[in-house]
Amino acid sequence: MFKQVLAYVLVLTTLSANCSQLFVYAGFEMNQKYIAAELCINRNRPELHCNGKCYLMRKLKQAEQKEKAHESENQRPVLQPGMIVAKLVLSAPSFIIAKSPTAELKFIFPERSNSIFQPPKV
Numbered sequence: 001m002f003k004q005v006l007a008y009v010l011v012l013t014t015l016s017a018n019c020s021q022l023f024v025y026a027g028f029e030m031n032q033k034y035i036a037a038e039l040c041i042n043r044n045r046p047e048l049h050c051n052g053k054c055y056l057m058r059k060l061k062q063a064e065q066k067e068k069a070h071e072s073e074n075q076r077p078v079l080q081p082g083m084i085v086a087k088l089v090l091s092a093p094s095f096i097i098a099k100s101p102t103a104e105l106k107f108i109f110p111e112r113s114n115s116i117f118q119p120p121k122v
Contacts, residue, residue: 020063028056 035052
């Protein structure tokens with residue numbers, strides 16, 4: 001039961017992040033009379049027939065800017081902490097980094113067993 005509820009909540013949160021404009025439209029449609037009467041910039045000029053659409057456009061623009069900010073935040077480089085570690089290693093004093101003689105290791109191919117590699121029998 002708990003897993004099902006958690007799954008539904010996670011699905012709804014991922015969908016709500018992608019459908020923010022849908023929620024703005026739905027909120028506008030439900031409260032259009034209040035928005036036109038109280039929040040509209042052009043409420044004192046009824047000849048424009050705005051009916052709160054200026055408020056809707058402003059909210060849609062805000063939602064779009066929020067989505068773009070969220071996308072740019074997600075596109076930050078993932079390897080940035082690794083670069084900091086690399087800078088710390090490169091800036092270490094030379095007496096810490098011990099120089100050890102390197103020995104050449106010969107590469108030996110593994111022996112293959114013919115019993116494994118057999119052609120298919122027809």
